[in-house]
Amino acid sequence: MSRTIQYEYIPGNLERSEPAARTEADLAEGGFLINLGPQHPSTHGVLRLEVVLDGELVLDVVPHIGYLHRCFEKHAEALPFNQIIPYIDRMDYIAAMNSEHVYAMAMENWLGIKQDIHPRVEFIRILVAELNRLASHFVAIGTYGMDIGAFTPFLWLMRDREHILRMLEWVSGARMLYNYIWIGGLFYDIPIGFEERVSEFTAYLKPKLSELEDLLLNNTIFIQRTAGIGVIPRGLAVNYGLTGPMLRASGICFDHRKTEGYSLYSEMDFEIPIGKGEQGKTGDCWDRTYVRVRECFESLKIIGQCLEKLKGPCKRTPEFDPQKACPKKIRPAAGDYFFRGETPRGELAFFMTADGKSDVPLRLKARAPSFSNLSVLPEISKGHLLADLIAIVGSIDLVMGEVDR
Amino acid sequence: MPMSASFPEIPRHISFEYLGFNALAGGHQLRVLPENSRELLSHLLRDSSFWCDYLISVSGEHLIAEMEKIRIHYHMSSYTRGIQIHVWTEKTISTGERTKFFSVSDLWKTAAWHERECAELFGLEFENHPNPANLLLPNDWEGYPLRKDYRQQESYHGIKLKYE
Numbered sequence: 001m002s003r004t005i006q007y008e009y010i011p012g013n014l015e016r017s018e019p020a021a022r023t024e025a026d027l028a029e030g031g032f033l034i035n036l037g038p039q040h041p042s043t044h045g046v047l048r049l050e051v052v053l054d055g056e057l058v059l060d061v062v063p064h065i066g067y068l069h070r071c072f073e074k075h076a077e078a079l080p081f082n083q084i085i086p087y088i089d090r091m092d093y094i095a096a097m098n099s100e101h102v103y104a105m106a107m108e109n110w111l112g113i114k115q116d117i118h119p120r121v122e123f124i125r126i127l128v129a130e131l132n133r134l135a136s137h138f139v140a141i142g143t144y145g146m147d148i149g150a151f152t153p154f155l156w157l158m159r160d161r162e163h164i165l166r167m168l169e170w171v172s173g174a175r176m177l178y179n180y181i182w183i184g185g186l187f188y189d190i191p192i193g194f195e196e197r198v199s200e201f202t203a204y205l206k207p208k209l210s211e212l213e214d215l216l217l218n219n220t221i222f223i224q225r226t227a228g229i230g231v232i233p234r235g236l237a238v239n240y241g242l243t244g245p246m247l248r249a250s251g252i253c254f255d256h257r258k259t260e261g262y263s264l265y266s267e268m269d270f271e272i273p274i275g276k277g278e279q280g281k282t283g284d285c286w287d288r289t290y291v292r293v294r295e296c297f298e299s300l301k302i303i304g305q306c307l308e309k310l311k312g313p314c315k316r317t318p319e320f321d322p323q324k325a326c327p328k329k330i331r332p333a334a335g336d337y338f339f340r341g342e343t344p345r346g347e348l349a350f351f352m353t354a355d356g357k358s359d360v361p362l363r364l365k366a367r368a369p370s371f372s373n374l375s376v377l378p379e380i381s382k383g384h385l386l387a388d389l390i391a392i393v394g395s396i397d398l399v400m401g402e403v404d405r
Numbered sequence: 406m407p408m409s410a411s412f413p414e415i416p417r418h419i420s421f422e423y424l425g426f427n428a429l430a431g432g433h434q435l436r437v438l439p440e441n442s443r444e445l446l447s448h449l450l451r452d453s454s455f456w457c458d459y460l461i462s463v464s465g466e467h468l469i470a471e472m473e474k475i476r477i478h479y480h481m482s483s484y485t486r487g488i489q490i491h492v493w494t495e496k497t498i499s500t501g502e503r504t505k506f507f508s509v510s511d512l513w514k515t516a517a518w519h520e521r522e523c524a525e526l527f528g529l530e531f532e533n534h535p536n537p538a539n540l541l542l543p544n545d546w547e548g549y550p551l552r553k554d555y556r557q558q559e560s561y562h563g564i565k566l567k568y569e
Contacts, residue, residue: 021536065540066541073551110429236514239458241460241515252484254484338429338430338431338480338491349462351431351478362466362469365464365478367461367464372515375514375517375518376514
């Protein structure tokens with residue numbers, strides 16, 4: 001039995017769909033207002049965009065966030081420092097290793113046990129973090145291609161990401177939320193044969209990435225959809241606090257891994273790719289995708305160097321204990337503390353305070369990169385077409401778990 | 406670029422307290438009264454010896470030792486000068502209305518969202534903010550969750566919230 005579905009216009013609907021920044025009175029003659037999301041595949045999570053349109057022209061965008069607000073900062077105030085790590089995972093769930101790495105380093109700096117960390121521990125951390133950076137960029141590039149009509153790169157990249165996830169599962173036992181990097185060490189040493197499998201994988205991945213460049217970046221349709229769209233000039237990018245590939249695409253060569261040289265990244269040889277406006281203007285959607293693809297190549301370089309260290313000077317030995325430097329009781333000195341680190345999406349910073357008497361932080365603020373990156377959206381999407389808005393949202397590479405925390 | 410430990414001079418008429426350099430706590434430590442905060446922050450952004458063009462975060466803090474006070478931390482750094490600064494200001498919580506601070510969202514646009522988040526979680530009001538609506542919480546949420554004396558509401562729109 002078939003039933004026709006009727007859509008009727010109920011005048012009160014707009015007022016009931018709280019919270020809305022715009023009302024019908026704000027709309028121009030012939031203009032209309034649509035809600036993009038929160039359940040829309042191209043918003044990459046539960047993001048709601050209130051879009052004011054004139055025909056197909058975007059007049060204004062109001063992002064509504066908070067659908068995934070899980071009170072991370074409040075919750076952290078009730079947890080000992082080492083038990084916060086699983087919740088750090090759940091912030092940026094696409095690149096959990098990177099966030100863990102930043103948090104573990106922050107705590108080690110604060111406790112003053114940085115020099116006790118075995119170099120092998122640090123190289124393993126860099127290895128898994130860079131693997132996760134690859135996986136994260138694969139999601140970003142793949143879903144971005146799919147957003148604007150290229151389906152093949154998505155399938156290819158998900159295929160390659162699967163290899164990475166299986167390796168990380170082998171290391172930590174989990175596919176997404178690892179809790180592998182601990183304060184002062186690691187959960188386990190890497191399993192026997194892991195180095196060989198990673199080097200096999202990097203050899204496999206290099207030609208695939210070059211293929212991806214041909215398939216996506218140099219694709220005429222892709223260039224036409226992304227070049228010159230959502231241009232973020234340098235000054236605007238800095239003023240809005242953008243970080244990561246968003247900032248580098250605007251032509252600013254800044255990466256914490258290089259500038260601060262934290263962890264053992266100072267021993268690694270890699271480049272920081274920046275956007276040059278090859279297809280359109282510097283800081284457009286194409287540049288952002290380009291920077292991400294180039295970063296994948298740089299991550300492969302770092303992984304190769306890590307493997308050399310792990311097979312050579314920092315070889316596996318029976319005496320090696322990855323949990324040797326893990327403090328039994330984590331009670332940092334009283335005072336404020338601030339640490340900045342680089343994740344695939346940009347700068348993750350932790351601001352923490354402790355009173356020196358309890359094992360829990362008094363305040364833990366996570367400065368998430370996606371949060372600031374998203375705030376620029378209304379500024380850059382005005383005057384574009386609705387279809388281009390999708391291209392712009394995709395190029396920001398949002399993870400809503402991190403925006404809402 | 407390593408953090409610079411030398412602190413450039415600030416004109417006399419801007420009043421603040423310099424608490425030294427601490428690499429672990431976000432660079433140079435500056436304490437300022439709330440009424441002078443805007444003048445100092447705008448100097449840090451515009452003066453050529455600072456050029457703190459990147460505001461990393463604005464975070465609130467409810468002090469547990471002095472429960473009547475709210476502290477606001479500004480962390481900023483400069484891409485060109487290699488300087489990193491942590492400015493903080495504190496104010497007694499005003500009863501009956503939201504505690505007022507100056508907004509810096511016209512200096513750094515990124516501050517707009519950070520301040521909205523702070524305002525709803527700590528019960529603050531940033532004066533001259535372009536859009537003071539709630540960001541993360543629903544508009545009808547009761548209380549300010551990140552305050553130390555926060556008590557969760559019993560139910561929200563008929564949904565039971567408290568489980569013992």
